[in-house]
Amino acid sequence: MHAPKSLSDSELILLFKNGDRKAYEEIYFRYWAVLFGHARKMLNDDEDAQDLVQDVFSIFWTKGAQVNITHSLPAYLYSMMRYKIFDYISHQKIKSEYILSLADFIEKNEYSADYRVREKQMEAIIAKEIAALPSKMREVFELSRRSHLSYREIADELGISENTVKNQINNALKILRSKLGTVIFTLFF
Missing domain, CATH: 1.10.10 (Arc Repressor Mutant, subunit A)
Known part of the structure; x- marks a missing residue:
């Protein structure tokens, strides 16, 4: 068997799908920095970028063996990363809107239907994080x-x-x- 570093992405994917942990590790080391750089550029936050890259590789570890990668491995991982970033940004937007709505409520001392909707959205996010x-x-x-x-x-x-x-x-x-x-x-x- 060849050393994982000398193998192509296609060969690594095949080995990974057959349960080869070393192949997964090589994929991880090959693409972690690239994905981190992209996430960091989009989020301007090292810690959040690291968390999202870890999420991508965790998903890849658990579901990657069943996935059919039709294009290149970098394109597949990049698309997973992009989805994670958009999901993260959307959650941040909901949190931000909730904070603004809460500040407005405190300032005006009003309890609007919009506020209740945002409160429910935030409760759902919190419940999801507790469930995780x-x-x-x-x-x-x-x-x-x-x-x-x-x-x-x-x-x-x-x-x-x-x-x-x-x-x-x-x-x-x-x-x-x-x-x-x-x-x-x-x-x-």
């Missing part, structure tokens, strides 16, 4: 925030230590803060 948490972390977080149980009560109910509960909640809050942004996070949590 790892299952145990999500369970602990929901018992704390939705059922309003204390760390001790959660620990007793799940048969884990209070320290584990505290760590799970802190980790969930870090994840949500990074995904939702500081302003939205402070409004809801």
Whole structure:
């Protein structure tokens, strides 16, 4: 077998589809910097760009073996990246509109139908991000925030230590803060 670095993209894809982890790693190393550069240029934020590139490669890892790449591998990965960027920007726009709407509401002290629609959209985004948490972390977080149980009560109910509960909640809050942004996070949590 050839070293993965000497193989063409087509050969790497074939090997990857047959379960070769080294082929995936080579694809990752070959295209990570290019995708990061594109995302960084579009978003002007290194951390968000890194997150989106990681998302693209996570999806490629889980679904790539079933995907039929009709054009080139770079074109396929670039199109995945572009979709992720547009999805991210659309979520940011909803968050931004919500913040502006909330500021307007506070200023005018009005509660409009538009505000309720935006509130529902934001609640849906938050619910989606909470649902994306790892299952145990999500369970602990929901018992704390939705059922309003204390760390001790959660620990007793799940048969884990209070320290584990505290760590799970802190980790969930870090994840949500990074995904939702500081302003939205402070409004809801």
